Amino acid sequence: MKLQDFLGTQTKWNFEAIANDTDLTRQIQILLIGLYLLEPPADGKFGPISVASLKKFQELKKTGESDFLGAVTAKELIETKPEELPKPSLKLGNDIASRIVKYLLSKNYQVFTNPKEYNIVYVEGLDEDWSLNKDTPNQFNDQRILIEIVNGAPKIVNYWQATTEPGSRYTFSPMNDGGAARIKFGQYKAWAVGQHGNAERHQALVQVAPITVHRDFNKDFQRTGDKLDTGLFLINQHWGYDAPANDIKNASAGCLVGRRREGHKEFMAIIKQDRRYVANKDYVFYTTVIPGDDLMKMFPG
Known part of the structure; x- marks a missing residue:
């Protein structure tokens, strides 16, 4: 499975399903690494760190998909450039x-x-x-x-x-x-x-x-x-x-x-x-x- 296969469909994969597809996992990891949300390598293992990084991406892009991968997340992953990704808001004082x-x-x-x-x-x-x-x-x-x-x-x-x-x-x-x-x-x-x-x-x-x-x-x-x-x-x-x-x-x-x-x-x-x-x-x-x-x-x- 590829992210492109989700586009224009109602397909929804939970994180367990993603973890069972090494090629899809690696594609997601490569894109998250390129967005500085995940650290290398793209090892094809969709563990807790990869899950957290994908969920953070979904939150930043407001995809409305928090516990699964669907067409919206797939499209955003494919198209988003690093400079387009909203930065997490930080509360910075003078401490x-x-x-x-x-x-x-x-x-x-x-x-x-x-x-x-x-x-x-x-x-x-x-x-x-x-x-x-x-x-x-x-x-x-x-x-x-x-x-x-x-x-x-x-x-x-x-x-x-x-x-x-x-x-x-x-x-x-x-x-x-x-x-x-x-x-x-x-x-x-x-x-x-x-x-x-x-x-x-x-x-x-x-x-x-x-x-x-x-x-x-x-x-x-x-x-x-x-x-x-x-x-x-x-x-x-x-x-x-x-x-x-x-x-x-x-x-x-x-x-x-x-x-x-x-x-x-x-x-x-x-x-x-x-x-x-x-x-x-x-x-x-x-x-x-x-x-x-x-x-x-x-x-x-």
Whole structure:
């Protein structure tokens, strides 16, 4: 069955019927991916995530078909272009969660708005009271933040002291001849639940897709002027072994690191409740890394 076969007919298929037709499922998934309502791949399996994405499309387009696929939905799926799709309405205030979401939207980054979909954001050079700091090298002076959209409003689920940058040890003695890795600001779909470390192995978000880093060849703890390098570098999201706030020690060679073990366990426990991970244990998470000074300049409190 194809979507075209529904046009001009009274045919109605429930979600179970769609799930039994791999070709139809894959066609629907490809179109939803093109509309940025579903993440790749189009695997032909019409599970909970695909169902939710189709229902969201039907809601946005006001098809009047909420529990089945009919001619109206089929026509809209075939004809709708991404720029024609209404955006979910967000209730944005001046709280820190709203300001971060405004920043992400201003950069055309993905913001996930469904219940139990967590937006992972690291803000560099920001203290726990949401004030800017000097972003001094070799310190845990960044924030790891989880944001969920609840009834249209961004809410901080939790946040933790973190670092997005390598410490002195690996800056002065880098693991790569080109210099220590310092992640390039931006958004990447690159991390899945896995294991990090050897001596103290623990659950973490491990890099499974390429990201871009700056190589600090001149060892000045800055991105400016550094060469870019894209690839798989084991840039994981792990814990910082309870290192002192003012000394990263050997906790980071360029990873995204939450300082405390207990805080990291909290982070992972929440991440594993994400509905996309619940549906697919191999789900690859987006993560966004942004500069605190840029955030506060664009969206001051």
